[in-house]
Amino acid sequence: MTRVPTSAPHIPVLLSEVLDALQPAPAKIIVDGTFGAGGYSRGILAAGASVIAFDRDPTARRFSEGLDPARFRFEPARFSEMDEVVGAAAVDGVALDLGVSSMQIDEPERGFSFMRDGPLDMRMGDAGQTAADLVNTADQKELARIFFVYGEERQSRRIAGAIVRRRAEQPFSRTLELAEFIEKALGGRRGAKVHPATRAFQGLRIAVNEELSELEAGLLAAERALKTDGRLCVVTFHSLEDRIVKTFLAVRAGRTPAGSRHAPPKQAGAEPSFQLLFNGAHAPSAAEVAANPRARSAKLRAAVRTSAPVWRDAA
Structure with a gap:
């Protein structure tokens, strides 16, 4: 298991599980699409990878103080814009920790x-x-x-x-x-x-x-931005988010039968653009929930980008 660094000022939920799924390593470039207080970014940097961090909240930049500028870059933008910033098939991983951040909740x-x-x-x-x-x-x-x-x-x-x-x-x-x-x-x-x-x-x-439309657009952006064998990890906190992520990955992995009322029609002749890393979703341990009650509803889903072309639809 990837070791979780202890120096981060804020530890997001399922950090160890996200790092295990992302497999950050030297020479890899990872997008932290929801920088927040920087917990994921610090874990990724500690493993030797480089990070391009996105956050629509420009005040989040203050949490990047002390991070190595040679391997870290902060982009004050939405994660749905990641492929426009980094380019197509340019990164080895994308991590999204959805919903409002703890720092935003804690600031009246x-x-x-x-x-x-x-x-x-x-x-x-x-x-x-x-x-x-x-x-x-x-x-x-x-x-x-x-x-x-x-x-x-x-x-x-x-x-x-x-x-x-x-x-x-x-x-x-x-x-x-x-x-x-x-x-x-x-x-x-x-x-x-x-x-x-x-x-x-x-x-x-x-x-x-506009969180749900942003999530849908962000998943499409991640599909475009990831290299072959790149990894997508998404942590959700309520059923609306999780349903979108679950459906997107199921469709893109060829797991959803044609005609399902819960998913858009499968693009004719399209090869799966993702392969699920594991079935279902990972949840936080009882110990993590006890230490951080905000983690109780979290779910992690993850998949690996295949060599198939980007789908043309807007699933």
């Missing part, structure tokens, strides 16, 4: 947490509409769709209706303000372990950052 001014007061922002980058923009301007039907589809919130219509009625008198601007309002709209916590605003906040965050 970013507006991701419903447990800490801050501006209702939720943007992973520094451009585009904020969560406040969405909450205060989207129509009731669209808000309900966001909560239901992206947050998997069963009370989506109830929450959306309450928000629309309240914002007519006073727009929402703070995270705790919205979280407490949703809690009251759903009748309080009633001893629930999960905060009533959890799913609604997830839905807003995914919508603001």
